[in-house]
Amino acid sequence: MSLSYGIQLPVQSQSTLYAEPWEAAAGPEDLVALARAADRAGFAYLACCDHVGVPRRLAPAMSTVWYDPVATLAHLAAVTERIRLLSHVAVVGLRHPLLSAKQYATVDHLSGGRLILGVGAGHVREEFEALGVDFERRGQVLDESIDALRAALGPEEFPEHHGKLYDFEGLGQQPRPAQQRVPVWVGGSSPAAVRRAALKGDGWLPQGDPRDRLPAQIARIRELREQAGRQEPFVVGAIPEPLYVGTPAWHVGRRTISGPPEALAESLRAYRAMGVHQIQVRFRSRSRTELVDQMTAFGAEVAPCLD
Structure with a gap:
């Protein structure tokens, strides 16, 4: 399998861990331009994060800018052609699986089968408490949520799931996903x-x-799956x-890998x-202009050297 490359879009989440200063004044038109650039440059997917609300204690580090992944991916599906749409990651335990299934099945249907459902347990206690979900049991909630979503995103118009936390049958949902099996990356x-990804997922993030x-x-x-x-797959x-x-004319940080395309490709081939x-x-x-230039250069000059 060749090494593919995707991108977590800027602007839609602005944690101080990774957001660039220019993103603070950016908006929907920037997201559209970047999604289209990724589509043109051969990126395998674009990704959006998920937080319902950020508590005051975490806001200085996380910021409160977190676009809704379903709304954002649906919007970007309409302005792109082939790139896949990844939730990285949806905290699906915050919502009933039938609600999540309705939303993400619609995204998959509207996009012609381009959804990848990335899921995670979540880490912000206040979100869980505000929405009435047990934070301490979030791993168990996620485990069953994946099972319930597998059923609800499957081919059946009337999905069925009977578990400890969720129990449903006889409720039809259309449109169905365009894909026979929506990939779930954990x-x-x-x-x-890691165990959850190996045993319940189609991929690991x-x-x-x-x-x-x-x-x-x-x-x-590999051991767990075996x-x-x-x-x-x-x-x-x-x-x-x-x-x-390329060679930056400004300080890009000591951890940043920079240089000619082949040097970047050599470093990434190690993965x-x-x-x-x-x-x-x-x-x-x-x-935004510099980022589009970087994405374009990566797709044209670095990506062909990855394999």
Whole structure:
């Protein structure tokens, strides 16, 4: 399998961990321009995050700018042609699975089958408490939510699920997803998240694992899947260091990988050697124009050298 590349779009989430200063004044037109640039440049997917509300104690670090992933992905589906649409990650335990299924099935239907449902357990206690969901049991909630969503996003017009937390049957939902099976990628890097990805997911979305930690995590996933007899295709992801194509004329940070296209490609090929199938890239930039230029250069000059 060749090494594909996707992008978590800027603007739609503005945590101080990664947002660039120019994003604060950006808006919908910037998101559309960047989504179209990613589509043209051969990116496999564009991704949007999910937070319902950010408590005051976390707002200085996280900010409160978090676009709704369903609304954002549906909007961007209408202005792109082939790029896939990833929720990275939807905290599906905050919502009833039938509600999530209705929303994401509609996105898949409207986009012609381009949805990838990325899910995660969540980490903000106040969100769970405000919405009446047990924060301490969020792992168990996510486990059953995945099972319920598998049923509700399947081919049946009247899906059925009987579990400890959710119980439904006899309620029809149309439109159905355009895909026969909507891929579910599980986010997280804790032992529980890795196990969940291996046993319940079609892919794994690590959250900040450095390069030296990935091989052991990937080996663990393979071990768990082998023990469970799972032989279906499985997509392993990674999030590399920030990138800058070319020689920057400004300080892009000590962790940023910069230089000529082949140098970037050589660094990124190491992920494929580990067993990674897709990388989620991020570029340093001072404006939308510079980011579009970076994405375009990556697609034209770096991507052909990844394999």
